[in-house]
Every structure is written in C-alpha cells, then in structure tokens.
Amino acid sequence: MGVTLKQLAASLGLSPTTVSRALNGFPEVSAATRKRVKEAAIRANYHPNTRAKSLATGRAQAIAHVIPVSTSHEIVNPVFADFIAGAGEVYSHSGFEMVLRIVDDADESQAYRDLVARGTVDGVMVHGPRTHDSRVELLSKLGVPFLVHGRTSSVNAPYSWIDINNQRSFHRATQFLCDFGHRRIALVNGMSDMDFAVRRRNGYLQALEAAGIPPDPVLMRHAEMTEPYGYRTAQELIQLPDPPTAYLASSMIVAYGLRRGLSDLGVTPGRDISIITHDDELSYLPNDGDVPMFTATRSSVREAGKRAAQMLLKLVASPESGPLTELMETSLVLGASTGPAPVRS
Amino acid sequence: MGVTLKQLAASLGLSPTTVSRALNGFPEVSAATRKRVKEAAIRANYHPNTRAKSLATGRAQAIAHVIPVSTSHEIVNPVFADFIAGAGEVYSHSGFEMVLRIVDDADESQAYRDLVARGTVDGVMVHGPRTHDSRVELLSKLGVPFLVHGRTSSVNAPYSWIDINNQRSFHRATQFLCDFGHRRIALVNGMSDMDFAVRRRNGYLQALEAAGIPPDPVLMRHAEMTEPYGYRTAQELIQLPDPPTAYLASSMIVAYGLRRGLSDLGVTPGRDISIITHDDELSYLPNDGDVPMFTATRSSVREAGKRAAQMLLKLVASPESGPLTELMETSLVLGASTGPAPVRS
DNA sequence: GCGCGTATCCAAAGCGGTTTGGAATATCCG
DNA sequence: CGGATATTCCAAACCGCTTTGGATACGCGC
Numbered sequence: 215m216g217v218t219l220k221q222l223a224a225s226l227g228l229s230p231t232t233v234s235r236a237l238n239g240f241p242e243v244s245a246a247t248r249k250r251v252k253e254a255a256i257r258a259n260y261h262p263n264t265r266a267k268s269l270a271t272g273r274a275q276a277i278a279h280v281i282p283v284s285t286s287h288e289i290v291n292p293v294f295a296d297f298i299a300g301a302g303e304v305y306s307h308s309g310f311e312m313v314l315r316i317v318d319d320a321d322e323s324q325a326y327r328d329l330v331a332r333g334t335v336d337g338v339m340v341h342g343p344r345t346h347d348s349r350v351e352l353l354s355k356l357g358v359p360f361l362v363h364g365r366t367s368s369v370n371a372p373y374s375w376i377d378i379n380n381q382r383s384f385h386r387a388t389q390f391l392c393d394f395g396h397r398r399i400a401l402v403n404g405m406s407d408m409d410f411a412v413r414r415r416n417g418y419l420q421a422l423e424a425a426g427i428p429p430d431p432v433l434m435r436h437a438e439m440t441e442p443y444g445y446r447t448a449q450e451l452i453q454l455p456d457p458p459t460a461y462l463a464s465s466m467i468v469a470y471g472l473r474r475g476l477s478d479l480g481v482t483p484g485r486d487i488s489i490i491t492h493d494d495e496l497s498y499l500p501n502d503g504d505v506p507m508f509t510a511t512r513s514s515v516r517e518a519g520k521r522a523a524q525m526l527l528k529l530v531a532s533p534e535s536g537p538l539t540e541l542m543e544t545s546l547v548l549g550a551s552t553g554p555a556p557v558r559s
Numbered sequence: 560m561g562v563t564l565k566q567l568a569a570s571l572g573l574s575p576t577t578v579s580r581a582l583n584g585f586p587e588v589s590a591a592t593r594k595r596v597k598e599a600a601i602r603a604n605y606h607p608n609t610r611a612k613s614l615a616t617g618r619a620q621a622i623a624h625v626i627p628v629s630t631s632h633e634i635v636n637p638v639f640a641d642f643i644a645g646a647g648e649v650y651s652h653s654g655f656e657m658v659l660r661i662v663d664d665a666d667e668s669q670a671y672r673d674l675v676a677r678g679t680v681d682g683v684m685v686h687g688p689r690t691h692d693s694r695v696e697l698l699s700k701l702g703v704p705f706l707v708h709g710r711t712s713s714v715n716a717p718y719s720w721i722d723i724n725n726q727r728s729f730h731r732a733t734q735f736l737c738d739f740g741h742r743r744i745a746l747v748n749g750m751s752d753m754d755f756a757v758r759r760r761n762g763y764l765q766a767l768e769a770a771g772i773p774p775d776p777v778l779m780r781h782a783e784m785t786e787p788y789g790y791r792t793a794q795e796l797i798q799l800p801d802p803p804t805a806y807l808a809s810s811m812i813v814a815y816g817l818r819r820g821l822s823d824l825g826v827t828p829g830r831d832i833s834i835i836t837h838d839d840e841l842s843y844l845p846n847d848g849d850v851p852m853f854t855a856t857r858s859s860v861r862e863a864g865k866r867a868a869q870m871l872l873k874l875v876a877s878p879e880s881g882p883l884t885e886l887m888e889t890s891l892v893l894g895a896s897t898g899p900a901p902v903r904s
Numbered sequence: 905g906c907g908c909g910t911a912t913c914c915a916a917a918g919c920g921g922t923t924t925g926g927a928a929t930a931t932c933c934g
Numbered sequence: 935c936g937g938a939t940a941t942t943c944c945a946a947a948c949c950g951c952t953t954t955g956g957a958t959a960c961g962c963g964c
Contacts, residue, residue, distance in 0.1 A: 216676035218950060229914045234952060244912060261676035265619065266950030269610045269919050276658075283644055289842045295640040299628055302661030311679065312659045313621075316647030331561035331606035333920095334656065440843045441815070467843055470786070470815060477822055497634045498785045498812055516635075563920060574944045579922060589942060611920030614949050678950095 217258045226254055237262075264311070276311040277301075277526060278335040280326065282319040282342050289438050292467065293494050293515045294341060297363065300519025301339065308527055323352055330356045337530040339363065339522065344407045359529040361538070363522055366409050372537040374529055376522045380413035381420075383511035383544040384462065387490045388421035390509075390546065391460045395555035396488060397427050400458040402447050402468050406436035414464060414492075433458055444471020445478075452479060459555045463491035466499045469508055473551075488552040492544070506549035513544040562603045571599055582607075609656070621656040622646075622871060623680040625671065627664040627687050634783045637812065638839050638860045639686060642708065645864025646684065653872055668697055675701045682875040684708065684867065689752045704874040706883070708867055711754050717882040719874055721867045725755050728856040728889040729762030729807065732835045735854075735891065736805045737770040740900035741833060744778065745803040747792050747813050751781035759809060759837075778803055789816020790823075797824060804900045808836040811844045814853055818896075833897040837889070851894035858889040 223233040228251070236243045236251035243251075254260075268274045279301070281294055298312070305312050313335060317325045326349065329335055338360040340349055347366040350373050362375040384401075391399050401418050404411040415434065422429050432454065437443045444463065448471065451458050463469040469491035473483055483489045493501045493510035495517075501508050525538045568578040573596070581588045581596035588596075599605075613619045624646070626639055643657070650657050658680060662670045671694065674680055683705040685694055692711040695718050707720040729746075736744050746763050749756040760779065767774050777799065782788045789808065793816065796803050808814040814836035818828055828834045838846045838855035840862075846853050870883045 216678070219952095220950075230951080231915080231953080232913055235913090238952085240953095242912065247912080259672070259676060261673060263614075263950050264677040264679045265610045265614045266919090267952080269608075269614055269921090270950080270952040272919070274610065279659075281644075281647075290640045290644045292637055292640060292841075292843055295635045295637060298659065299626075299635045299661050302626075302659060306661065312661075314624075314643065314647060314657045314659045316644050316651065316657075327604070328606060331604060332609045333561070334609045438843075440845060442845060442848075470819075474815075474819070474822075496637075498637055498783075500785060500787060503787075564922095565920075575921080576923080576945080577943055580943090583922085585923095587942065592942080608920050611949090612922080614951090615920080615922040617949070 216263075217260045219260075219262065222251075222255060222258055222260050225258070226251060274333060274336045275309060276313050276335045277305060277337045277339060277523070277530075278313050278315060278329050279339045280315045280317055280322070280329075280341060282322055283316055284319050289440070291342065291439075292496060293465075296494065296496050296516040297341075297519035297522070300516035301523035302519075304520050304523035304527070310527065323348065326352055326356065330358045337361070337526050339526060343409045345409050345412050346407070347409070359526065359533050361522055361526040361529060363518065364409050365413075367412065374525065374538045376518060376525060376540045376542070377410075378513045378518070378542045378544055380410050381417035383492065383513075383546075384414040384417035385421045386417075386546050387462055387511050388418045389425070391462070391488060391490065391552070392421065392425040392427065394460075394488065394552065396460040397425075397555070398430075398433065398456060398458040399427075399460045399462060400433040400447075400451050401435065402444060402461055402463045402472060403434065403436050404439050404464045411436060411464065418462060439465045439468050441467050441471040441474075444468040444473075445475040446471075448472040448475030449479065452476065452481065458487075460488040460490070460552075463489060466491055466493055466496060466501060466508070466510075469510075469551075470499075483551040484553050486556065488555075490552060493547070501547075501549065506547055507551060509549040509552040510547050511544040512547045513542055518542060561608075562605045564605075564607065567596075567600060567603055567605050570603070571596060619656075619678060619681045620654060621658050621680045622650060622682045622684060622868070622875075623658050623660060623674050624684045625660045625662055625667070625674075625686065627667055628661055629664050634785070636687065636784075637841060638810075641839065641841055641861040642686075642864035642867070645861035646868035647864075649865050649868035649872070655872065668693065671697055671701065675703045682706070682871050684871060688754045690754050690757050691752070692754070704871065704878050706867055706871040706874060708863065709754050710758075712757065719870065719883045721863060721870060721885045721887070722755075723858045723863070723887045723889055725758035726762035726765075728837065728858075728891075729759040730766045731762075731891050732807055732854075732856050733763045733766035734770070736807070736833060736835065736897070737766065737772065739805075739833065739897065741805040742770075742772050742900070743775070743801060743803040744772075744805045744807060745792075745796050746779045747789060747806055747808045747817060748779070748781050749784050749809045756781060756809065763807060784810045784813050786812050786816040786819075789813035789818075790820040791816075793817040793820030794824065797821065797826065803832075805833040805835070805897075808834060811836055811838055811841060811846060811853070811855075814855075814896075815844075828896040829898050831901065833900075835897060838892070846892075846894065851892055852896060854894040854897040855892050856889040857892045858887055863887060 219230050223230045233251050236248040302312050315325055340362040343362050343364040343366040346368040350366055350369045353360040365375050365377050419429055435447050461472050472489055481487050490509045493512045494515040501510055564575050568575045578596050581593040647657050660670055685707040688707050688709040688711040691713040695711055695714045698705040710720050710722050764774055780792050806817050808817055817834055826832050835854045838857045839860040846855055
C-alpha cells in the first residue's frame with residue numbers, strides 16, 4: 215500500500231507527468247528537479263505500482279515458466295528447481311517477475327492460451343519438451359516470445375531453444391565405455407516420450423554401431439527417473455544370463471539407485487562394473503572432489519537456466535532478433551565409477 | 560493480444576458495463592443477455608486482462624513465494640520443488656497466480672518491501688525460516704497477509720504458519736532407537752540456524768535425557784543437507800573409538816549419503832546399524848513399498864504445500880480470520896533400516 | 905525590443921477493466 | 935389508466951501509471 219505517483223507529485227508541488235519523467239530518466243526535466251524528485255521518492259518509499267505501470271506501457275515485465283506435472287506419475291523433475299534458481303537470478307537483476315504455473319499436462323495448452331490472452335506475461339519458458347510436442351506450434355501461433363529448455367523433434371519450423379548436446383554426450387560416454395572393452399552396456403534412460411531421452415538413446419545407438427556392437431533391447435530401459443528405478447533396474451539386469459558390464463544413467467538420482475542396487479549385491483562400481491551418468495550439477499548432489507564419485511557427462515542446469523533467461527529476455531526486448539538457439543556441450547568428467555571391462559572367464 | 564471488453568461489447572451492441580456484469584455474475588442483467596454474452600466471450604476467446612482487472616479491483620490475484628538462496632552455499636533446498644508443486648495446484652484452481660522470487664538472503668527484506676509496495680501480490684509465502692528471522696516482524700509491519708512454512712522461535716507475537724511437529728517426530732524416533740537398546744545415536748541435522756533443525760535437535764535431546772543418556776556433542780552434526788555430507792559424516796563417526804550404533808538423519812538425501820558411507824565400509828543398515836530419517840515424500844525419492852528402505856518420520860511436503868496455499872488464500876480473503884496455524888503430525892514408518900542395537904562384545 | 909529556439913513543466917487522453925449513479929423500459933397494482 | 939416499483943442497461947468516473955501535445959518562461963542574436 216505504498217504512496218502513489220499522484221500523491222508524491224502533490225507533495226512536491228509538481229505534476230505527475232514531471233515526476234514520472236524525472237524518475238524514468240527522460241530528458242525533459244531539469245537536473246535539480248530530478249534530484250529533488252528522486253530524493254523524495256526514496257524518502258517516501260515510493261515504488262510504482264506494477265499493474266498500473268504495465269497496463270500503461272503494455273509490457274507485463276514478467277516471464278511465465280510452465281511446469282508440466284503429469285497427474286499419472288506426479289513426479290516433479292528435480293532439475294526444475296535448479297534451472298529456475300538460475301533463471302530467477304537473471305530476472306531479479308532485470309526487474310522481471312517470474313510467474314510459475316504448475317499445470318496438469320492434460321490442460322496444458324489451455325494454460326498457455328490463458329496466459330497470453332490475459333497478457334499476464336511477456337514471454338514463456340517451456341519445460342520438459344517431448345518428442346512430439348504441440349506446445350511449440352501453439353506458442354508460435356499465439357505470437358508470444360518463448361524459449362524451450364530442450365528441443366522437440368516434431369517441429370520443423372525454427373524456434374528458440376537452449377539445450378545440451380544430449381546425443382553427442384551419450385555418444386562420447388558410450389564410446390568411452392567401448393574403448394574400455396565393454397560390449398554389454400545398459401542404458402537407464404528417462405521416459406521414452408521425452409525428447410532428451412530419445413536424443414541420448416540415439417547417441418548411445420550410434421556409438422554402439424560404430425563399435426560394431428548390436429544393440430540389445432533388454433538393456434535399454436525407460437522410466438521416470440527415481441532412485442528406486444535405478445535400484446530395481448540394476449538388480450534386474452545383473453541377473454541376466456549375459457549381464458551388462460557397464461551402465462549409462464540419465465541422471466544422478468538414477469545413478470545413485472544403480473550404485474545401491476549393485477553394491478547391495480556385492481558388485482563395486484569402478485572395479486567390477488562401470489557407471490557413467492549425466493550430471494546436471496544439482497546443488498544437493500554434488501559430484502565433485504578430486505576424483506568425483508561418478509564418471510559423468512556434466513553440464514550445469516543452473517547455468518542453463520541463467521542463459522535461458524537471458525536469451526528469453528533478449529527475445530522479449532526484440533522479437534525480430536529471430537529464433538535464438540544455443541547448444542551447450544557437456545564435459546566428460548572422469549570419476550571413480552568406471553574402469554576396464556572385466557576379462558571374460 | 561486478446562479481445563478487449565470494449566471490443567466484445569461493441570460486437571454485441573452492448574455497453575462494457577453490461578458485458579462485465581454478465582460475465583462476473585452480477586444480478587442486474589437478464590438471463591438471456593448473460594447467456595448471449597457468455598457464449599460470445601467463449602467464441603471470441605475473451606479473457607479479461609489481468610493487469611487491468613487487478614488495477615480496477617485492487618486485488619492482484621497473485622501470491623509470492625520468496626525462496627532464499629544463500630550466495631555462500633548456493634543450495635536449492637529440494638523440498639521447495641514439491642512444496643511449490645502442491646501450492647501451485649491450489650492456486651490454479653482458485654485463479655491465483657504464483658510469482659516466484661529467488662532472492663539472495665542478504666537483500667531479502669528489500670524483496671518483501673518491494674513486492675508489497677508495488678502491489679504485485681496479495682499475499683506472501685515465507686520459506687526456510689531461521690531461528691532468528693526478521694521476516695516475520697517485517698511482514699507484520701508491512702501489513703500484508705503471509706504464511707510461514709515452518710516457524711521461527713524469535714517471534715512472540717502471533718503469526719500464521721504451517722509446520723510439522725519436528726520436535727515430537729525426532730523425539731519419537733530417538734525414543735524408538737533407545738527402546739531398541741541404542742545408546743550412541745548420531746544426529747545428522749541441517750544447518751544450525753534453521754528453525755526446523757533446532758526443533759529436531761530439541762526432540763532428540765529430550766528423548767536422550769528421558770532415557771538417561773548424556774548427549775555427546777561429537778555425535779551432533781549440522782550442515783547443508785547434501786548427499787556427500789551424509790557420506791562423509793557416516794565415515795567420520797564410524798571411526799570414532801566409541802562409534803554410534805544408530806543415525807538420525809534430517810532428510811532422505813542425507814540418509815542416502817549415510818547409507819552409502821556405511822555400506823562402503825561393509826556396515827549394513829538394519830543389521831549392523833540403524834538409520835532413521837525424516838522423509839518429505841519427495842516424488843523422485845520414494846521411500847515406500849512393502850517394507851520401505853528407511854525407517855522414517857514421514858510427512859508429505861507436497862501436501863503441506865497444498866494446505867499452506869489454502870490457508871494463505873483464506874487469509875487473503877479475510878485477514879481478520881486471524882493468525883492461522885497448523886501443526887502436522889508425522890507418522891513413524893517402520894522400514895528396513897532399523898534393528899536392535901548390536902550387543903557389545 | 906523582437907522573434908525564435910530551447911528548456912521545463914503540465915493537462916489530458918489513454919491502457920482495460922470495475923463500479924457508482926442514473927436513465928429508459930417493463931411490470932405491477934389500485 | 936396513472937403512478938410506483940422492478941428490471942435492464944448505460945455513461946462516466948476511477949484504479950495508478952505513461953505519454954502525447956501543448957503552454958510557459960527563458961536565453962539568444964540581431
């Protein structure tokens with residue numbers, strides 16, 4: 215319930231026009247007056263009303279992040295938290311607000327329409343794109359600036375996105391394992407309709423092919439990335455007649471599960487078996503130190519959030535600056551979880 | 560970019576007044592007209608502009624969640640994600656927007672002042688209260704409805720909060736371990752300035768005292784709750800001359816770390832040693848099944864988010880409904896990680 | 905001293921809704 | 935049928951800000 219511009223103006227014996235201009239740095243006001251106004255504004259703890267301002271300017275000064283949560287498995291992907299933390303930092307510095315929508319992926323399209331029609335935000339961040347995702351098309355049609363965290367293969371028309379090089383990462387990781395003599399490599403992936411999962415699988419398959427190893431469907435798993443999923447998968451696979459000697463995990467959480475599943479059976483990663491995981495550098499699951507626990511394809515999702523926010527803000531400021539895209543490479547970090555394939559006895 | 564009320568009214572040959580009233584359910588409009596208006600609104604995909612509406616009504620229809628992120632350790636507490644998912648669901652159904660502020664805890668108070676002075680939101684959710692926390696006092700002074708997720712011991716005046724019974728939970732857990740014959744029980748807690756950590760420690764200490772066990776400072780640890788913290792702590796403590804036979808962890812993440820630290824040394828939880836953890840029911844770390852992996856004090860943080868949002872909305876609707884408080888009890892769930900204390904040899 | 909450009913300020917019209925205070929029409933009753 | 939009472943609709947003010955299009959005063963050169 216702060217002071218209004220009108221009140222501030224009255225208390226200074228000036229018009230609202232002049233006060234507004236003084237505060238917003240317009241040239242039509244004398245230096246002396248500007249100083250007087252600015253001081254008074256601080257003294258009165260004046261902050262312009264966001265709604266009035268954006269109604270007048272037509273800019274909402276806000277970005278929406280729409281987080282899909284499927285009612286079926288109710289999983290909140292933990293990478294959202296860190297991504298959003300990164301993005302939020304950027305918004306704060308730019309005077310933008312972040313509005314978050316948790317939305318059932320059934321009525322997702324309605325959420326976007328609504329957001330745009332009501333003029334709540336100037337731009338939209340799209341999370342968790344699937345291989346076939348109608349959102350990109352919808353948002354293009356709606357004509358609102360948007361940026362996708364990830365990509366979707368179903369769309370040919372250009373759009374803005376930021377992504378890590380999933381295919382290359384998993385290609386490298388797989389190749390690394392092959393070079394170590396592994397020939398039975400399991401892929402413990404995320405949900406199969408997620409775009410990142412498909413790209414990672416492609417990288418994996420290509421590397422296998424290059425190494426002359428025929429892929430085995432039994433070794434390729436897809437599911438929501440929980441810790442127990444890793445655990446269960448490790449124990450199932452290890453009991454195969456021809457078990458894998460190496461595992462490729464799509465997230466640290468899954469990798470932890472794998473590790474636990476294996477070590478509960480007396481199998482030690484790095485010695486008996488190899489694990490490589492993708493590491494988003496989540497703050498509470500650091501995989502660092504002199505020798506990180508896991509060999510990993512590493513890329514900070516928090517950093518991605520920062521970049522994404524910067525890109526989207528640029529897009530909002532000048533939509534004509536065209537589709538912006540950024541493909542971030544990951545680094546392959548050597549940790550303690552990999553080693554040469556055990557020699558067949 | 561949607562249709563405006565004025566345009567819609569013109570297309571119907573009515574005044575904006577009538578259209579507004581028809582859509583908002585006021586009685587001064589005939590049933591026939593209302594029907595005609597509503598249909599036209601749907602056909603034209605009309606959604607009232609949020610900013611204009613809230614400027615006119617004085618209500619922002621939005622709630623702020625302020626997430627403190629200390630620049631020093633940059634940890635994003637993973638419970639935020641699930642809490643927010645729960646709250647967001649409620650807001651969606653009530654037509655409220657959720658605005659998220661990621662804020663360096665240094666300039667936190669400025670964030671609150673700003674949010675209120677600009678009239679961006681109608682209410683504020685306070686996350687991560689510390690034992691001594693000036694935010695409650697600040698927000699009371701600012702006169703904005705707010706609700707704290709957790710409590711702060713430094714404030715005597717009444718305020719609204721929702722919390723789990725941390726003290727009782729850890730009292731019960733400790734007592735349970737004592738009943739099993741454990742006398743060396745480690746507490747692997749969160750940061751010592753967090754209010755929840757203090758309450759848990761109090762519960763722990765009281766139970767020890769009741770059991771006639773003198774507390775040992777060496778067994779009481781405080782730090783940011785990461786997995787490696789659990790790992791490190793487990794390995795440090797196990798090497799003491801008089802090592803603990805049981806561990807009490809403040810989060811699943813820490814418990815995973817403990818487990819890994821112990822099993823790497825060949826110590827098996829549930830047989831050689833006991834672990835009880837608090838379980839927030841994070842979606843990607845489920846601790847369920849016939850026999851959950853960890854014995855735990857369980858309480859869904861997502862459910863807490865829902866309740867919290869409902870309470871805050873009630874507070875916004877009628878501030879005079881006074882401070883609202885809710886203390887949620889946890890359930891002590893028996894899992895595979897506990898057992899009787901090993902007999903001294 | 906006059907005309908002109910410039911510096912400084914202001915009145916008023918939006919932005920897109922809601923809401924107050926009528927006005928016009930329909931309904932009712934004696 | 936006339937006047938009182940509902941019913942139904944509308945014009946205009948307002949929410950708090952920005953911004954266009956002047957108005958006023960000042961300094962300057964001639």
